[in-house]
Amino acid sequence: MDPELRAAAKDALIRYGGDAFPNLFRTAKGTIVTDDEGREILDFTSGQMCATLGHNHPAITTAIKNSCDTALHMFSGMIPESVVKLGRLLADWLPPPLQKSLFLNTGSESNEAALRLAKITTGGYEVIALGGSWHGTTGGSAAATFASDRRGYGPKIPGNHVIPEPNAYRCPIEHCRDTCDMSCLRVGLKMFDMATDGEPAAIIAEPVVSAGGIIVPPEGYFDQLKSAAQDRGMKLIFDEAQTAFGRLGTATAAAKLGVVPDIMTLSKTLGGGLPLSATVTSAEIEEEAHHAGFTFYTSHVSDPLLANVGLAVLDTIAREELMPRAILMGEYLTKGLRDLQQRHEAIGDIRGDGLLIGVELVKDRHAREPFHDLGALTTERCFELGLSMNIRRRPERGSVWRIAPPLTVSTEEIDRAVTILDQALTESLDKI
Ligand SMILES: Cc1ncc(COP(=O)(O)O)c(C=O)c1O
Incomplete structure (x- = not known):
């Protein structure tokens, strides 16, 4: 550990929000990250929810090395072969008619492009997003984001509307308990229809509202959202x-x-x-947007290095059969968490899908008062014991761990994580 470097982190870096660990970090491999003291920590957030193959998977590092021998970056008007290959492959992975891709870098950018596509093809500018949503930190994406701090940056892009999210455990309109009857959606749309300027463009939604507390909408919700978009002449955007x-x-x-x-x-x-990142749409919408003058010309659009990485990621997911594995590991992890719930009254709810799991902490299971202190203390203790987890804490939405290990996680690693969680919960509850 280099104390001077740790001190320099305070002097040399802008703090960008969220909870940052006091330690610095050196390596990341598979499910393990190593800090500046050589401690190994189980990464149950897959980095920033990105490293689904585990960190530094050989397929990714090989793709990077190969790109060093071919091309890393090019003039944005030169389309690399690898980009076309990735576009073609994505069309095979996605449901028709989604077949035309634009390759960018961040999630924020991909949503900016999606919103622009919706705006230029509808002629409107109004956007509906869900409470608790997170679509990014840049202008348009941030305006449609309701899980992060919106204060302090002046007016947002006009025309952004929020509708209450379908959170069955903590119903935002205080109507349902445990089963969402989608009143939130009906009320939200009524409010939009009352407030609209008559210039609708898009409804944007995450299929699982992740930063908002791993909210899995009820069956039929997205069919209704699609009809709502169609009825209003809006484009439906899924942020996946x-x-x-x-x-x-x-x-x-x-x-x-x-x-x-x-x-x-x-x-x-x-x-x-x-x-x-990628923004994908149908040939019909792409054609319409192109004729209307759609542009999204960035420095790193269509970069060959990243296309090679994308090809390696998709190939590995298929070759290593990581999709069925995610279901199996998700079930295994959920079972471990349910056993913990038997022993810890503070675990109010466990929800999620596959390997995207939320665990909500409450002071008592009936009143469901959020247990923010426990969330903070336990997360800290987990880290000391060798497990990195992400807690989402908002006064209005409770304290929810977001657990999303790489899809390559082993049952031994899951067992270790659950044991650490058990110890951390017990010790933290004793302290409070
Ligand atoms: C669902 C979702 N969309 C978009 C984003 C923004 O992506 P990025 O941080 O890469 O801009 C995030 C980031 O956490 C996200 O969770």
Whole structure:
């Protein structure tokens, strides 16, 4: 450990929000990250929910090395062969008619592009997003984001509307308990219809509202959202940053739901840890957008390095059969957590899909008062004991661990994580 370097982190870096660990970090391999004291920590967030193949998977490092011998970056007007190959492969992975891709870098960017596509093809500008949603930190994406801090940056892009999220455990309209009857959606749409300027463009939604507390909408929700979009002449955008490419055990949430959006955005899991994102739509919408003058010309659009990585990620998910594995490991982890719930009254709810799991902490199971202190203390203790987990804490939404290990996680690693969690919960509860 280099104390001077740790001190320099305070002097040299801008703090960008979230809870940062006091330690610095050196390596990441598979499910393990190593800190500056040489401690090995189980990474149950897959980095920032990106490293679904585990960190530094050989297929990814080989793709990077090969790109060093061919091309890393090119003039944005030169389309690399690898980009076309990835576009063609994505069309095979996604439900029709989603077949035309634009390759960018971050999730925020992919949503900017999706919103622009929706705006230029509808002629409108109004956007509906769900409470608790997270679509990014850049202008348009941030305006449609309701899970992060919106204060302090002046007016957002006009025309963004929020509808209450379908959280059955903590119903935002205080109507349902445990079973969402979708009143939240009906009320939300009524409010939108009352407030609209008559210029609708898009409804954007995550298939599992992740940062908002791993909210899995009830069956039929997305069919209704699609009808709502169609009725209003809006484009439906699925933000599949976290849900695509195996985390739910399927290629996409759209395939699982049987609902195809007009536009899909893919990021985090497409690059497996490298900044690759995509905005995908139908040939018809792409044609219309192109004729209307659609542009999204960035420095790193269509970069060959990232396309090579994307090809390696998709190939590995198929070859290593990581989609069925995510289901098996998700069931195994959920069982371990349910056993913990038997012993810890503070675990109020366990929910999720595949290997995207939320655990909500409460002071008592009936009143469901959020147990924020326990969330903070236990997360800290887990880290000391060798497990990194992400806690989502908001006064209005409770304290929820977001657990999403790489799809390559082993049962031994899951057992170790559950044991650490058990010890951390017991010790933290004793302290409070
Ligand atoms: C669902 C979802 N969409 C978009 C984003 C933004 O992606 P990025 O941070 O790569 O801009 C995030 C980031 O956490 C996300 O969770």
